[in-house]
Amino acid sequence: MLNNQYFYLRFILSTLIDADHTNTADFEMQIADREFRNNNKILADYYQINETAVAQQAKSNKKIQNEQLKKLNELRQKMSDACVNLNSEDAGIYTLSVPTGGGKTLSSLRFGLNHAKKYGTERLVYIVPYTTIIEQNADVIRKRLNGSTEDSTNILEYHSAVVGDFKTAKVDESVGDSAYYYARDTWDSPIILTSQVAYLDALYGKGSKNIRHMHRLVNSVLIFDEIQAMPMKC
Numbered sequence: 001m002l003n004n005q006y007f008y009l010r011f012i013l014s015t016l017i018d019a020d021h022t023n024t025a026d027f028e029m030q031i032a033d034r035e036f037r038n039n040n041k042i043l044a045d046y047y048q049i050n051e052t053a054v055a056q057q058a059k060s061n062k063k064i065q066n067e068q069l070k071k072l073n074e075l076r077q078k079m080s081d082a083c084v085n086l087n088s089e090d091a092g093i094y095t096l097s098v099p100t101g102g103g104k105t106l107s108s109l110r111f112g113l114n115h116a117k118k119y120g121t122e123r124l125v126y127i128v129p130y131t132t133i134i135e136q137n138a139d140v141i142r143k144r145l146n147g148s149t150e151d152s153t154n155i156l157e158y159h160s161a162v163v164g165d166f167k168t169a170k171v172d173e174s175v176g177d178s179a180y181y182y183a184r185d186t187w188d189s190p191i192i193l194t195s196q197v198a199y200l201d202a203l204y205g206k207g208s209k210n211i212r213h214m215h216r217l218v219n220s221v222l223i224f225d226e227i228q229a230m231p232m233k234c
Helices: 002-028 039-061 067-084 104-119 131-145 178-186 196-204 208-217
Strands: 123-128 155-158 191-195 220-224
Touching (some): 002 178, 002 208, 039 131, 123 131, 123 196, 123 208, 131 155, 131 191, 178 208, 191 196
Parallel strands (some): 123 191, 123 220, 155 191
16 A cells, blocks of 8 residues: 555656646746647557558568578567457556567567557557667667657657766767757657666656656556566565
């Protein structure tokens, strides 16, 4: 009961801090009527793009001459179909145990986009222990959804290699623009790729920067990659 109460109160505090910071920034920049990002619309568009890519991949696979590669792609397709066909109206915890190279990133993306389309989920949050994997997954997702390696607002990376040292709050202001900084500070993006550290900071970390992110985890699909790397006590 106390644990649930903690998260409820932190959620309320998170929304208040976000509203206060956003309102202050709008006042200073003389923004009278901010246009907020329509995450549901963006995710619906991404769903269509992704399903088109899946269909094209299945069609291309039939033309592959290499039998081993063809079989591997068929197994990837079978797993992808299983993820998208997992229909449950109830929130829950699901596992996807697949060897390296099995296509977990794109299969989990398909699951998340399908869930968002059916149930109005506002965002997908990838939580990964290693920076190199975050960058790799972000590259795969960007190429699949829009072909752009520069989209840092709708497909947001939030980890130490991008936003600096979380403990000292150092950031590189030479990268990006106001839309990126808003997405980075608020986590108001349809797809977020972040570290386990940043995720745990959003739930338990001190300081308004961490607390502000917490309420964005609500009504989201949380995808943990390499979950075995998270300490059991966490």
